[in-house]
Every structure is written in structure tokens, then in C-alpha cells.
Amino acid sequence: QDMRELQKNIKYQVDQYIPMAVDDAQVDWALLGESPSNPDSLEILLASTAKTYSEEKMEFIEGLGLNVVASEPDSLAMTRALFMPNQSDQAQLIIDMGELSTDLSIVYQGAPRLVRTIPTGISSLVKSATQNLNIKEDQARQFIMKFGLAQDKLEGQVFRAIEMTLENFVQEIAKSIKFLGTKYQNTQVGVISLSGFSGIIPQMPEYVSSKTGIQSYSANPFQNINVPAKYQQQIASVGNEFAVAVGLAERSNK
Numbered sequence: 001q002d003m004r005e006l007q008k009n010i011k012y013q014v015d016q017y018i019p020m021a022v023d024d025a026q027v028d029w030a031l032l033g034e035s036p037s038n039p040d041s042l043e044i045l046l047a048s049t050a051k052t053y054s055e056e057k058m059e060f061i062e063g064l065g066l067n068v069v070a071s072e073p074d075s076l077a078m079t080r081a082l083f084m085p086n087q088s089d090q091a092q093l094i095i096d097m098g099e100l101s102t103d104l105s106i107v108y109q110g111a112p113r114l115v116r117t118i119p120t121g122i123s124s125l126v127k128s129a130t131q132n133l134n135i136k137e138d139q140a141r142q143f144i145m146k147f148g149l150a151q152d153k154l155e156g157q158v159f160r161a162i163e164m165t166l167e168n169f170v171q172e173i174a175k176s177i178k179f180l181g182t183k184y185q186n187t188q189v190g191v192i193s194l195s196g197f198s199g200i201i202p203q204m205p206e207y208v209s210s211k212t213g214i215q216s217y218s219a220n221p222f223q224n225i226n227v228p229a230k231y232q233q234q235i236a237s238v239g240n241e242f243a244v245a246v247g248l249a250e251r252s253n254k
Contacts, residue, residue, distance in 0.1 A: 018048040026054040032111040037184045047073055075103040075115045077247030081221040082193050083107050090190030091180055096243050097198035099123055106180050108187060114180055118172045122197040125162045132161035148202025170211040193219035199240035221246040
């Protein structure tokens with residue numbers, strides 16, 4: 001198919017894949033190339049959002065005097081920042097936990113093959129800790145960020161308070177890994193990169209590794225950026241929070 005024919009086919013089929021009427025949606029797509037599981041098929045990455053949401057966002061940013069050159073989902077921006085090219089023989093699972101939800105992307109052969117959002121963020125953990133420890137939200141957040149999942153801190157009370165929420169979170173990760181193996185003939189995830197809150201909560205990488213059996217580590221969104229020596233320590237302490245911002249900055253708009 002040439003690109004015009006492909007664009008025409010997508011236009012007529014897109015309503016099957018988005019959760020709203022086509023007329024109410026802002027839709028874009030990218031050609032990923034041949035499917036790893038079937039060379040006779042092409043894979044398309046489709047992104048959509050409500051037109052009203054997109055327009056309101058554009059108006060707000062332009063109202064600040066900024067010039068908008070591109071807009072893309074957080075999950076794609078963070079994937080660009082955290083992708084490691086040397087993982088091409090196995091898939092890389094990238095996780096970025098935010099306040100209310102977690103973006104998840106699985107990259108295989110240099111392209112995102114699964115992109116989804118898990119409805120669990122740091123606020124879910126804070127809520128569990130608040131209820132189970134009978135403490136205020138700000139104190140619960142401090143405990144999680146300071147002691148994390150360490151079972152030798154505060155007699156493991158923080159970990160036990162959020163354990164059920166963590167279990168549900170890891171189950172969603174496991175579902176994504178299983179989906180990849182089913183779609184691409186037992187393709188394995190070789191590494192899990194944790195960013196956002198999942199990258200800075202103490203013991204989170206070790207917990208994810210123990211539950212999935214896959215090497216997990218706290219990712220560095222600035223891995224491809226030459227940071228001057230005088231800023232490296234400052235960046236190291238907050239770098240995990242900038243995956244989306246760094247990914248957007250690395251975007252090519254040629």
C-alpha cells in the first residue's frame with residue numbers, strides 16, 4: 001500500500017479502535033513498519049483524544065504566550081526518553097508512575113508495541129497507607145517516599161499498609177507482559193525501567209523484580225543528555241520526575 005491508500009483505510013477503520021465518535025476525536029497515527037509476528041502485515045500506532053480536551057489544552061498553552069509545535073501522549077514522550085536501543089533482541093517495559101495513574105509502554109524492535117495506562121498512581125498508595133495506618137495523607141506520603149517498601153523500617157508497617165495496592169499494580173504489569181508474549185510468539189521482556197514515583201519509592205525496583213522475575217531498575221530520563229558536571233547532582237535527585245518533559249524535548253519535528 002502507498003501512504004495515501006493507507007491513510008484512506010485508516011480513516012474508514014479508525015472508529016473501531018477509539019472510544020468515542022470519530023467527529024469528536026483528534027486522531028493521529030504513525031507507521032511502525034512490518035509486524036514482528038507477521039512480515040505480510042503492517043503495524044500502525046494510533047493515538048486519539050477528545051477534540052474539546054485538545055483544543056482547551058492548546059488555548060491554555062497559547063494563552064501563556066507559548067508557541068505549540070507538537071502535542072503527543074505522555075506515554076510516547078516518556079518512551080522516547082527512557083528507551084535503550086541495546087535491548088532490541090528483547091522487549092523493554094517502561095513504567096512511569098504519576099499522581100493518579102501509571103503510563104506503561106513495551107518497546108520491541110525499536111517501536112512501542114503496547115501502550116496503556118494503569119489506574120494506579122502514588123495517590124492510590126497514599127490512600128491505602130492513610131486508611132490502614134490511620135494517619136493523615138501528608139504523613140502517609142512522607143512515609144512512602146522515605147521508607148518505601150522496606151520491611152525493616154517502622155517494622156514493615158508502611159509496606160504492609162500498601163501491599164494489596166502494590167499487588168494489584170504488579171498484576172497489571174504481568175498482564176501486559178503476558179499480552180506481549182501471546183501477540184509476538186513468546187517474546188520476552190528483558191528489562192523493566194521504572195520512572196516517576198515508581199523510580200524513586202525506596203525498594204520499588206527490587207519489589208517489581210521479585211514479583212515479575214525480570215531485572216528492574218530506576219531509570220534515568222537524562223541518559224542521552226550531556227548534563228554539565230555542576231548540575232549532575234541536582235538533576236540526579238529529581239531526574240525521575242522529568243521523563244515526559246525530556247522526551248518531548250528530544251522529539252524531532254522535522
